[in-house]
Amino acid sequence: MHHPQVQREHVRPDGNAAAGTPFLQSILALTDLSARGQHAVERAARLAADHGALLKLMYAPANLEPLAHAEAATELAGLARALSARFGVLVKQVAVSNGGLAQVVDEARHADLVVLRHERDRSPGAFFTGQPVERLLRRLRCPVLVTRLAARPRYGRILVAVDFTPASHELVSIAHGLDAHASLELFHALNAMHESKLRYADVSDHAIRTYRHDCQRRARERLFSLTDSSSARRNRVLSTLGRGDPARQATVQQQHARADLLVVGKRRAHPLADFFVGSVAQRVLCWATGDVLVVPTDRRDEAAAVAMPRKLQALR
Numbered sequence: 001m002h003h004p005q006v007q008r009e010h011v012r013p014d015g016n017a018a019a020g021t022p023f024l025q026s027i028l029a030l031t032d033l034s035a036r037g038q039h040a041v042e043r044a045a046r047l048a049a050d051h052g053a054l055l056k057l058m059y060a061p062a063n064l065e066p067l068a069h070a071e072a073a074t075e076l077a078g079l080a081r082a083l084s085a086r087f088g089v090l091v092k093q094v095a096v097s098n099g100g101l102a103q104v105v106d107e108a109r110h111a112d113l114v115v116l117r118h119e120r121d122r123s124p125g126a127f128f129t130g131q132p133v134e135r136l137l138r139r140l141r142c143p144v145l146v147t148r149l150a151a152r153p154r155y156g157r158i159l160v161a162v163d164f165t166p167a168s169h170e171l172v173s174i175a176h177g178l179d180a181h182a183s184l185e186l187f188h189a190l191n192a193m194h195e196s197k198l199r200y201a202d203v204s205d206h207a208i209r210t211y212r213h214d215c216q217r218r219a220r221e222r223l224f225s226l227t228d229s230s231s232a233r234r235n236r237v238l239s240t241l242g243r244g245d246p247a248r249q250a251t252v253q254q255q256h257a258r259a260d261l262l263v264v265g266k267r268r269a270h271p272l273a274d275f276f277v278g279s280v281a282q283r284v285l286c287w288a289t290g291d292v293l294v295v296p297t298d299r300r301d302e303a304a305a306v307a308m309p310r311k312l313q314a315l316r
Contacts, residue, residue, distance in 0.1 A: 023177040024051040028094075028111035030060040030104065033067065033075045037117050041083065042151035043291070044115035048089040050179070055083065058094040058107060062119045062132070072096045101132075105139045115145045118285070118292075134282055137266060143174065143295045146285060149260060155182040155291075159259035161250040161284070162188050164222045167265050167297035172226050174295055175263045185238040185257055186223050189249040190215055216241060247283035260290050265297035 029044035031037045041057070048055040057080050059072045067075070073096050080091040097103055108114050119132065133146055160175045162168035175184060223239040240257075242249035254262045266281035281294045 023174075024048070024053040024112045026054045026056065026111045027051075027113045027115060028056045028058060028104075028108055030058050030114065030116040031076075031079070032060060032062040032117075032119075033072065033079070034062075037062075039150055040115050040117040040145075040147040041079065043145070043147050044113075045083045045087040045089055045091075046151055046153065047113070047115070047145075047178070049087045053089070053112070054092060055089050056092045056094055056107070056111065057083075058104065059096050060104060060116070069096050101135060101139070104136065108140050108142055111142055113143050113145060114140060115147065118146050118148045133285060137281065137294055137296075141296055143293055146292045146294065148288070148292075149290055152260070155179045155260040157183040157185060157257060157259045158261045158263060159185045159187055159250070159254050159257055160263045161246065161265075161280070162186055162223070162226060163246070163265070164188065164219075165265075165297070167267075167295075168226060170297070171263055171265050171295055174293070175261075178261075178293070182261075183238070185240060185259065186226055187240045187242065187250055187253050188219055188223060189242040189244055189246040190219060245283075247280045248287065250280075251284055251287040251289070255289050261293060262288055262290060263293045263295065265295050267297050 024047060027044050027048050029041050031041050045055055047053065057076055059067075059076050061067065061072075066072070073093075076093050076096065080093045083089065084091045094107055104114075114136075116133065116136075133144070137144060155178070158175045158179065160171050162171060172184075172186065219241055220239070223241075227237045227239070240253060242253060250262060250264065253259075262284060264281050264284050266279055281292075285292055285294070
């Protein structure tokens with residue numbers, strides 16, 4: 001695996017920008033009540049403590065032999081008391097039921113963040129229906145934090161993968177608001193396919209180099225503009241350029257930069273498109289070595305579409 005061809009520069013945001021403010025009011029943590037599931041629950045509890053948020057615990061078994069309702073409810077209640085005492089947060093226990101994915105989706109409608117452990121389903125059925133987290137991402141409209149690492153007090157470095165669409169501003173803002181003390185790095189992977197097309201068309205090497213330098217210059221300008229925003233920090237933000245597949249290069253850069261958290265956006269797509277092509281977020285979840293925060297990039301458009309009929313109805 002090769003490191004991305006990067007160009008690094010430190011860009012200083014507006015020094016007068018206000019520090020990030022807590023934006024999480026309710027966090028839903030999914031747990032199978034196993035020892036391995038503790039990382040996700042502890043990360044959710046730390047975030048709840050940092051943001052003064054309500055923590056909701058929900059039992060979501062990851063195997064084919066779930067605990068009996070009474071046993072699961074008892075263990076969940078004990079876990080809620082332990083987290084409340086340890087982190088000083090308000091913890092609510094979600095009633096145990098057999099609702100499965102539908103219940104998680106319904107409960108997540110009232111949460112600002114869903115936290116769960118990375119768990120790979122190796123059953124034959126998962127090949128056609130997708131991994132549990134993939135099925136969840138298709139239906140949730142709030143950010144989802146998928147944990148792999150032990151829950152440290154804070155994230156040391158957060159890497160944000162941006163593509164310069166309008167949603168990129170929200171990704172940077174969310175990363176900043178999640179932990180304002182973490183080092184922030186913005187990453188963009190330049191598309192190498194365009195150069196391949198130019199070479200196929202027998203364009204001169206000089207013209208291709210000129211095209212490449214122009215793309216790099218415009219990308220650096222856009223990265224700089226992303227730091228000069230309401231989410232800009234008083235400390236410096238590192239920006240990095242790579243070249244090639246965005247998912248592969250982002251995960252390589254996560255390893256290279258030793259980033260605890262990688263933030264990536266995901267636009268809703270048809271399940272068949274995810275199955276045959278695979279979104280950037282899906283591939284990042286497969287290859288990442290640290291935690292991954294997946295943010296639905298079309299959730300605001302959907303909210304606006306729902307709100308508009310309500311406004312029209314109110315005017316009648």
